Amino acid sequence: MKFSNTLIYWQLQNNRELPWRKTKNPYFIWLSEIMLQQTRVAQGMSYYLKFTAQFPSVFDLAKADESTVLKMWQGLGYYSRARNLHFTAKQIANELNGEFPSTYKEIIKLKGIGDYTASAIASICFDEPTAVVDGNVYRVLSRYFGIKTAINSSAGIKEFKILAQTLLDESKPGTYNQALMDFGALHCKPQNPLCETCPFADSCVALERKLTKELPVKDKKVKVRNRYFNFLVIKTDDNKTILSERKGKGIWQGLYQFPLIESDTNIDKDEIVSSEKFINLFPDETTISLFNEKEIIHKLSHQHLHTQFWVVETASLSKAKTKWKDIKKYPVPVLIANFIEEFESKSN
DNA sequence: AACGCGTGGGG
DNA sequence: TCCCCAAGCGT
Numbered sequence: 460m461k462f463s464n465t466l467i468y469w470q471l472q473n474n475r476e477l478p479w480r481k482t483k484n485p486y487f488i489w490l491s492e493i494m495l496q497q498t499r500v501a502q503g504m505s506y507y508l509k510f511t512a513q514f515p516s517v518f519d520l521a522k523a524d525e526s527t528v529l530k531m532w533q534g535l536g537y538y539s540r541a542r543n544l545h546f547t548a549k550q551i552a553n554e555l556n557g558e559f560p561s562t563y564k565e566i567i568k569l570k571g572i573g574d575y576t577a578s579a580i581a582s583i584c585f586d587e588p589t590a591v592v593d594g595n596v597y598r599v600l601s602r603y604f605g606i607k608t609a610i611n612s613s614a615g616i617k618e619f620k621i622l623a624q625t626l627l628d629e630s631k632p633g634t635y636n637q638a639l640m641d642f643g644a645l646h647c648k649p650q651n652p653l654c655e656t657c658p659f660a661d662s663c664v665a666l667e668r669k670l671t672k673e674l675p676v677k678d679k680k681v682k683v684r685n686r687y688f689n690f691l692v693i694k695t696d697d698n699k700t701i702l703s704e705r706k707g708k709g710i711w712q713g714l715y716q717f718p719l720i721e722s723d724t725n726i727d728k729d730e731i732v733s734s735e736k737f738i739n740l741f742p743d744e745t746t747i748s749l750f751n752e753k754e755i756i757h758k759l760s761h762q763h764l765h766t767q768f769w770v771v772e773t774a775s776l777s778k779a780k781t782k783w784k785d786i787k788k789y790p791v792p793v794l795i796a797n798f799i800e801e802f803e804s805k806s807n
Numbered sequence: 808a809a810c811g812c813g814t815g816g817g818g
Numbered sequence: 819t820c821c822c823c824a825a826g827c828g829t
Contacts, residue, residue, distance in 0.1 A: 491825085492825065493825095493826095494825090495824085495825040495826095496824090496825065496826045496827075497812095497813085497814095497823085497824055497825080497826055497827095498813090498814080498815095498824060498825075499815080499816075499823095499824050499825090500824090500825080501815090501816085502814075502815065502816085502824085503824095503825090534813090534814075534815095535813080535814075536812085536813025536814045536815090537812055537813055537814085537826085537827090538812085538813075539812065539827080539828075540812095540826090540827080543827080543828085570827095570828085571826095571827070571828090572827085573826060573827050573828085574826085574827090575825070575826060575827090576825085576826075576827085579825070591825080593824090593825045593826075594823080594824065594825075594826085595824090595825070596825095611809095613808070637825090640825055643825095644824085644825080649822075649823065649824090650817080650818065650822085650823095651818085679809085679810095680821095680822095681810080681811090682810095708811085708812095709811085709812085710811085710812065710813080711812095711813085712812090757813095758813090758814085759812075759813055759814080760811090760812070760813065760814080760823090761810085761811065761812070761813095762811095762812095762813095792813080793813080793814065793815095808829105809829100810828105810829090811827105811828090811829090812826105812827090812828095814824100815823105815824095816822105816823095816824095817821100817822090817823095818820105818821090818822090
């Protein structure tokens, strides 16, 4: 049987009820696709429901402040997705009369939308026969055809895109694309794929040659960089603190944090209070204490952040403009949000 | 072209 | 514990 027919038959019997499956509205599909980039369905689900409730149309999203959008995105990671989402929402609302572009060629021009997302939206919403290639597709196709080309090499990216396109069922591209991704996510899983009950078992190259565990091939691992963060958690007599936005490139752009002293290794109280940043911040007397006895290692995919939170109590300070009672209004990284939770629970 | 960019779950 | 990795994109 044809690859696409077997796949769609599998999908009929294994259909997932997902909120974004009930619509072809490109705004909702777009939202779901951005949220699910490098993100599991289970993690993205509550965010999708929250966003569609608060922003039922692209105009509502466009009207919001970026900071509001980031606050709602808090905890989902890869925050440039949220910034690009908001940027593109404004563009669609203000320049395109709220009308989502309807072809792959136009969709891929939008910020935050690459080959995968443009193919997904074009096929699901507009029935354009463009094949999606995501992590699931790489895995299924590399195993089924026994392809050892690295999926993150430029040769692999081209090869798999072409192959995916030739396999696509052009009569129902949206259904086919989602079926292939579902099959990868639920059946042809990274670990412990369900080969015993696989509808492709009679023709899967990886199964026949016992290559399932070796495929897909991916080269190079990301190197992890160690960084040492010391946050100065200021608490003034009048219950204020300093929280400021991270600007420029690097992690957590647009999110807020306490004043930060970064060092080459964990440093002690003496080094904190004698640092230039500390002296500039606090001309007057302060009381400083380390909040977490043991360093917190916050792990990003590519950085390990060895973190110490220093609680600094001082008289009222003109630079301390953020009221403690407003602190949860700001978008912050999970590392900071976790600290705030613990700090508040201990001071009550 | 290769690297930077989060977070959480599972083996 | 550690490592992988999950509906990728921008530069």
